[in-house]
Amino acid sequence: MRATVLVRPKPGILDPQGEAVETSLRQLGFSVGDARVGRVVDLEVSERDPVAARAEVERMCQQLLTNPLIESYEIALEP
Amino acid sequence: MSAAPPRIAVITFPGSNDDQDALLALEELGGTGLPVWHADDRLPDVAAVVLPGGFSYGDYLRCGAIARFSPAMKAVSAFAGEGGLVLGICNGFQILCEAGLLPGTLRPNASLAFICRDVVLRVERADTPFTAACSQGQRLTMPIKHREGCWFADADLLAELEARGQIVLRYEDNPNGAIADVAAVCNERGNVMGLMPHPEHAVDPLIGSTDGALILGSLVEAARASSERHAAAAVS
Secondary structure, eight states, rough: EEEEEEEETTTSSSSSHHHHHHHHHHHHOOOOOOOOOOEEEEEEOOOOOOOHHHHHHHHHHIIIIIOOOTTEEEEEOOO | OOOOOOOEEEEEEEOOOOOHHHHHHHHTTEEEEEEEETTTTSSSOEEEEEEEEGGGGGGGGSTTTTTSSSSHHHHHHHHTTOOEEEETTTTHHHHHHTOOOOOOSSETTTTOOOEEEEEEEEEEESSSTTTSSOOTEEEEEEEEEESSSSEEOOOHHHHHHHHHOOEEEEEOOOSSGGGGGGGEEEOOOOOOEEESSSSGGGGGGGSOTTHHHHHHHHHHHHHHHHHHHHHHHHHH
């Protein structure tokens, strides 16, 4: 089963990378605001049961893939 | 009373690069430094542990996020849990935060730049095993060299830490955007501390400040006291 984990800086957390990207986009003439930069982790999970697979990826997020103090995450699964 | 120098482990992770400086500084300050490889799941008989600076696992994912799962870190967690002295410097601080042994986390500097220069620190707590040779309010000069040194805790956590006096050092002129100018924090029990500045690079007048010797010297003396207590307990 294919899992995609989307990790974002939590709202209210200063994101200097997002600010730098926003400044650059403005310099290119784009009218943008509130840019935030996160990351994507793609995984192939051996577990086939979607409920069990989601629970397993949740544990991965809590133990390693994210820092819950500063990051939120979303999990998408596809067979 | 044992006259033997106190034994202090310095853990080397893949990508650590300040381990040799830490070992050298501890030796110069009267300790015996024992190098420990991250894959070792047991610590030698030591009175303290130093997690050195560097770029463990290439800073992949988040700084310290992967090193915290190394076999040596399980042993360090157990050691800290028993009240053992643990000091994390720079990447070592990041690892301790990721491991949950210290509160908060280290984020990219507000400037996004890698900063390498001397900074001035203010001693907020001179009654810890890591600052006992300092005086309250003393100014210390030490180098920083990091890109992810912006310590962060949310408002509730920060208030708790301030109330319990867990902020040990603050920047005089905040270089990285750290919340409340925090440069060093300790755990509630006071036996684990992390700091972003590098005391091991500030122990010789030849390369500038010797203020780092106050931090590492405090650790050596606390380790000495701890091993003497241990020896006395074993005899009685």
